[in-house]
Amino acid sequence: MTEKPDFYDSEFDEHFAVAAATRDAVRSEFTELLECSLKATQAGGKILLFGNGGSAGDAQHIATELTVRYVQDRAPIAAIALTTDTSALTAIGNDMGFDALFARQIAALGRPGDLAIGISTSGRSPNVIEGLKTAKAMGLQAAGLSGRDGGGMVGLATPLLIVPSNTTARIQEMHITLGQMLCGALEKELGLI
Template sequence: MSEQIKSIIQSSIEVKQSILADEIMIQQLATVSQLITTAFKNGNKVLFCGNGGSAADAQHLAAEFSGRFYTDRDALPAEALHVNTSYLTAVANDYSYDVVYARLVKGLGHKGDVLIGLSTSGNSKNIIEAFKVAREKQMVTIGFTGETGGQMKELSDHLFNVPSKDTPRIQESHIMLGHIICQLVEEQYFGA
């Protein structure tokens, strides 16, 4: 069993080493961090969406902005769109689960806001529909996906397609990438 554990850890390290060697993704982290900082400075907000483990990651990253990351500071306007279970279950029941995020983006999103969608496959229908509405509203779309980017690739202004097809390794990297962005935004917005 210890060899299996070491193999799992090694797989996680290898995905992160691939990201570390990807200069385009490194530059994209800097670009997206500046973009989100500017959005906050302009009075805009960041919305997150995901399903299952990716919903947990979306909520986690939203809390890093609205709570705190490293420093005691004011809250930044960020929210995970799935946290209102009454809304989520009503819309899923009355309309379709495919539109639970799109309806909220339509109601809450404004030009210049940022929508971050997390989907390891990049093919989550409800996130794709939300990205379509975000585009109509002139919001910035940022996708966190696995290797191919799936259908979200074409709808993402910025795409972090983690070089893996293994869901746990992808999700581990999404949190790492999200934490990097949170740190950089906090430093840029509030001063290092």
């Protein structure tokens, strides 16, 4: 075995420390994100989620929990991950450039009153920033999940839940935790469970 026991413990220690710091840091922003989600869904809108790599996986995971179920069977909540249509992703990337990946889909699918949630651990992903700019310009609520100092998402995404860590793995762990919490809270607030 190449791993030392202290690595195992240190990973958990860092996770717990970041979880505690996140709990304190984003409480009001989480409440605001829940309110934005309620407003969009109650008005017949949808939630558009997007990010790269692990954040793309988080977008898909959260969208699935919303459209299918989280706690128990209930009516679906309209949500789309903009990271799953390989034909659109490759055509946009090839024809318009990777930075246009999410902006183009938001321009096609987004409507005023929808909620766009960009996910970027650094807050510096150009295609996430461009997607949020397009969403905002079109009258969508532009929100985000980030880490570190929030990068270019600061002042663009409102609310912006910034995980207070510089470690990508810990930021991603908090993003999926916050995403699942949003699903559970939204189900309850909509009276679906």
